[in-house]
Amino acid sequence: QKEVEQNSGPLSVPEGAIASLNCTYSDRGSQSFFWYRQYSGKSPELIMSIYSNGDKEDGRFTAQLNKASQYVSLLIRDSQPSDSATYLCAVNLRRALNFGKGTSLLVTP
Amino acid sequence: GAVVSQHPSWVICKSGTSVKIECRSLDFQATTMFWYRQFPKQSLMLMATSNEGSKATYEQGVEKDKFLINHASLTLSTLTVTSAHPEDSSFYICSANPGASGQETQYFGPGTRLLVL
Numbered sequence A: 001q002k003e004v005e006q007n008s009g010p011l012s013v014p015e016g017a018i019a020s021l022n023c024t025y026s027d028r029g030s031q032s033f034f035w036y037r038q039y040s041g042k043s044p045e046l047i048m049s050i051y052s053n054g055d056k057e058d059g060r061f062t063a064q065l066n067k068a069s070q071y072v073s074l075l076i077r078d079s080q081p082s083d084s085a086t087y088l089c090a091v092n093l094r095r096a097l098n099f100g101k102g103t104s105l106l107v108t109p
Numbered sequence B: 001g002a003v004v005s006q007h008p009s010w011v012i013c014k015s016g017t018s019v020k021i022e023c024r025s026l027d028f029q030a031t032t033m034f035w036y037r038q039f040p041k042q043s044l045m046l047m048a049t050s051n052e053g054s055k056a057t058y059e060q061g062v063e064k065d066k067f068l069i070n071h072a073s074l075t076l077s078t079l080t081v082t083s084a085h086p087e088d089s090s091f092y093i094c095s096a097n098p099g100a101s102g103q104e105t106q107y108f109g110p111g112t113r114l115l116v117l
Helices: none
Strands: A004-006 A011-014 A019-025 A033-038 A045-050 A054-058 A061-066 A071-076 A085-093 A096-099 A103-108 B004-007 B010-013 B019-025 B032-038 B045-051 B067-073 B076-081 B090-096 B112-116
Touching (some): A019 A085, A019 A103, A033 A071, A045 A054, A045 A061, A045 A071, A071 A085, B004 B090, B019 B032, B019 B090, B032 B067, B045 B067, B045 B076, B076 B090
Parallel strands (some): B010 B112
Antiparallel strands (some): A019 A071, A033 A045, A033 A085, A061 A071, A085 A096, A085 A103, B032 B045, B032 B090
């Protein structure tokens, strides 16, 4: 069974702080990695994709990938209350996606 | 970005009835779509891969005779939950990949919440 592991949280950070979300995966053959945000009762919304080792920045979001350690992370700078949601890490499973259980993030004003 | 729609957004039905859920890619063609299911407080679990013009590929433990998938065109896949029972109550979400092979970014529909009484 290919696993994608995330700390379920909740992770609580004050407004304006940096939120750091982590994910590990078991399949060394994985090539594509994604972070999705899911608000309660809604479907996932793509935040970022990353395919090679290193950092990828997009606005307030930075994804980091380390294939040797089988680790992918998401940093959210200047966190806002509207960032409060569940963040899902996903790894390619053939052409579909294998999801972690998600980390609940709470940004407090 | 790519847009995927689902219909209906909510279904309440009696036990034993069948429910059809539609998934459409609105601004791109998708030879492959995916169906996921999410129970409360759980993550998304892949149910099946829907292939245009051929049979769907089901994940282990998913009953193909209960969850019928039809991918009749490059923009439409349907999931029919046959003889639904309360344990089938869940959030069903489809997704599609508009990119070329090797680009696995998927965009999700808004989901269909099914409640079987």
